[in-house]
Amino acid sequence: MSGNLPPKVPHVFDDAYRGAIAAVLEEQSPNDLIGAHQFRGSERDRVAGAAFVARRLPHSPDPDRMIVCNGTQSALTMLMTGLVGRGGALAIEALSYPTMHQFAGMLGIELCAIPMDEEGILPDAYEATCRNRKLSAYYAMPTLQNPTTAIMSVSRRQTIAEISRQYGVAIIEDDIYSLLPRDVPPPLSSYAPEISWYILGTAKAMAAALKVAYIVAPSPDAARSRFWPGVRATYWMSGPINVATVSQLITTGGADAIIDAVRAETVARQAMVSQRLQGASIGALPEGLHVWLTLPPELHRDRFAASVRELGAEISTSDTYLFGEGDAPNAVRFGTGAAPNRQEFERGLNAIVDAYNR
Ligand SMILES: Cc1ncc(COP(=O)(O)O)c(C=O)c1O
Missing domain, CATH: 3.40.640.10 (Type I PLP-dependent aspartate aminotransferase-like (Major domain))
Structure with a gap:
């Protein structure tokens, strides 16, 4: 992911x-x-x-x-x-x-x-x-x-x-x-x-x-x-x-046909994200390839990423993207398209949701 x-x-x-x-x-x-x-x-x-x-x-x-x-x-x-x-x-x-x-x-x-x-x-x-x-x-x-x-x-x-x-x-x-x-x-x-x-x-x-x-x-x-x-x-x-x-x-x-198909699959996967992570602070667009999930302060991003890994999926923390000074925000990014099919995506999403609700 x-x-x-x-x-x-x-x-x-x-x-x-x-x-x-x-x-x-x-x-x-x-x-x-x-x-x-x-x-x-x-x-x-x-x-x-x-x-x-x-x-x-x-x-x-x-x-x-x-x-x-x-x-x-x-x-x-x-x-x-x-x-x-x-x-x-x-x-x-x-x-x-x-x-x-x-x-x-x-x-x-x-x-x-x-x-x-x-x-x-x-x-x-x-x-x-x-x-x-x-x-x-x-x-x-x-x-x-x-x-x-x-x-x-x-x-x-x-x-x-x-x-x-x-x-x-x-x-x-x-x-x-x-x-x-x-x-x-x-x-x-x-x-x-x-x-x-x-x-x-x-x-x-x-x-x-x-x-x-x-x-x-x-x-x-x-x-x-x-x-x-x-x-x-x-x-x-x-x-x-x-x-x-x-x-x-x-x-x-x-090219139009391919882009339309990629968009349709992305929209379907993003709908699963918004449905499963209702109430969480997510930055995402229905046609977006990634989701930016801001975590509550008591759930540190490193601990969260480790829990997701334990449950069988990989995500990246904000530190990966940091160019500025100081601490990175308490957030993680995951992708909607890397999983090879809808079932695998659901499996990865389950890991994220379970870690979030732990
Ligand atoms: C912002 C951005 N630019 C460029 C790329 C890579 O593009 P390309 O494979 O066409 O070199 C990526 C891939 O992750 C990206 O996130």
């Missing part, structure tokens, strides 16, 4: 994926497809990517602003290297995606944690950090935040965008959890497109190991200068067969 992967939906995914890969191999010469690097992705893949991100952005971006990446992690390390660099400083939510610790350590980047409330980062604290530190960028997850499930309001997005613009801080927005919910605000990047690098990965809405994520750069020139020419590393690129298959899914409606 600790991962926040999308639930598997083989009844829809398998046929859609088989059909897409067969069409790609039928329509294109495999050697043409794979014979040479496609920096930033082929024209066809960037056009499909522009259509895909238009699910979230107000307009379909110019395909020359698109970069096709081998997953969000590759996009993040490229942007952290290019926009921030060794010795530079990156703002981050006080509770956030734990892998950012590893990336920052590996790349020699200082992380400046910004305190949060139930919407996300606090504008005053962000502005104070911008004033006192030379921040190069802000790693933002304003929609269904990991781990807290916070969703930033439109007015907070506008304020954060304005502060970023005022202090020349680039926005690196990771919108990976936004495709399942039907009613969430537009991306933060849409309020400051000229300084934003918007990333929309497929890992949380379609399949965790699809390894395709799209970046929308602030401009075609910015996309070219950060990702080619001159950037000799090629590790960020998605395998051509992989991305061609995803492009096919996008253009034929297969």
